[in-house]
Amino acid sequence: GRSSTRSEMVGFIHCLLVVCLIVQLLTQTTVWLLIWLLSYQNERTVSKEFCVRLSQRTKKEYRLPSEAEWEYACRAGTTNPFHFGKIITTDYVNYDGNYTYGESPKGKYREQTTPVGYFKTANAFGLYDMHGNVFEWCEDDYHHSYEKAPTDGSAWLNDKYTSKIIRGGSWDNRPNFCRCAFRYFNEFVYGLKYIGLRVVGVAPRILS
Numbered sequence: 001g002r003s004s005t006r007s008e009m010v011g012f013i014h015c016l017l018v019v020c021l022i023v024q025l026l027t028q029t030t031v032w033l034l035i036w037l038l039s040y041q042n043e044r045t046v047s048k049e050f051c052v053r054l055s056q057r058t059k060k061e062y063r064l065p066s067e068a069e070w071e072y073a074c075r076a077g078t079t080n081p082f083h084f085g086k087i088i089t090t091d092y093v094n095y096d097g098n099y100t101y102g103e104s105p106k107g108k109y110r111e112q113t114t115p116v117g118y119f120k121t122a123n124a125f126g127l128y129d130m131h132g133n134v135f136e137w138c139e140d141d142y143h144h145s146y147e148k149a150p151t152d153g154s155a156w157l158n159d160k161y162t163s164k165i166i167r168g169g170s171w172d173n174r175p176n177f178c179r180c181a182f183r184y185f186n187e188f189v190y191g192l193k194y195i196g197l198r199v200v201g202v203a204p205r206i207l208s
Contacts, residue, residue: 047137047197054199061202066155067140067165067183069200074131074168074180076124081179082131083123092121093132093178094171101175113171113193127198131178134196135166135186142185163187170194 047064054062065073076083081101082093090097090107094114097107117128139155142163149156163185169178172194176182186195 050197051199062199063202064137064139064197065200066150066153067138067167068150068153070136070138070167070198071180072153073125073127074123076127078124078180081181083180084121088131088175088178092119093175094118094129095132095169095173095175095178096171099174099176101179104175110171130168131180132169132173132175133171134168134194135170135173135184136168136196136198138165138167140165142183166195 051062051064074083080086082088084092086102087104088095088101089104090110094110096109098109100106113133116133119128122128123130139157141156141158142165143149143156164187166184166186167182169175169182177184
């Protein structure tokens with residue numbers, strides 16, 4: 001599992017960031033559906049373009065989260081595998097219930113996404129579906145470890161074409177993929193119906 005040290009560092013800059021579910025335009029709706037509907041285009045390009053257009057429409061800045069920001073938001077101050085504890089079930093997360101994690105029981109395999117907030121299980125930050133349903137794009141390029149990673153919560157980028165980080169697990173994955181610390185990656189060159197996005201709203205700076 002991943003140490004919470006890097007995630008906690010995001011707390012130093014969290015006052016500048018508001019992890020949100022697009023409050024003004026698409027409050028608690030299926031942002032990832034925009035990607036699914038365009039499922040055979042370059043998903044990540046569409047995700048980035050969505051952030052640009054949302055920023056233009058609202059006159060506020062929106063972007064994809066860094067990996068550290070994503071995990072900080074997912075954990076919401078907790079240190080367990082899931083923000084609600086060590087046990088996961090399909091009663092409150094959408095994943096492939098044919099498989100188990102630890103002492104968790106088997107459950108349903110819905111074979112599709114569920115609406116945002118379907119399980120009414122928000123974390124301490126008020127965020128829904130941080131576990132399961134769809135993987136979520138992060139801004140970071142994929143690295144095999146955290147050695148030499150930024151310590152300020154910013155995205156870790158390369159200068160060349162690379163795979164991108166996705167987090168959270170999905171309806172089509174085993175529960176292990178849904179852990180707060182689980183990392184995965186995608187080449188972002190083709191559409192997959194189990195990847196979506198969650199945006200970060202950047203709070204304006206207050207000059208003293």
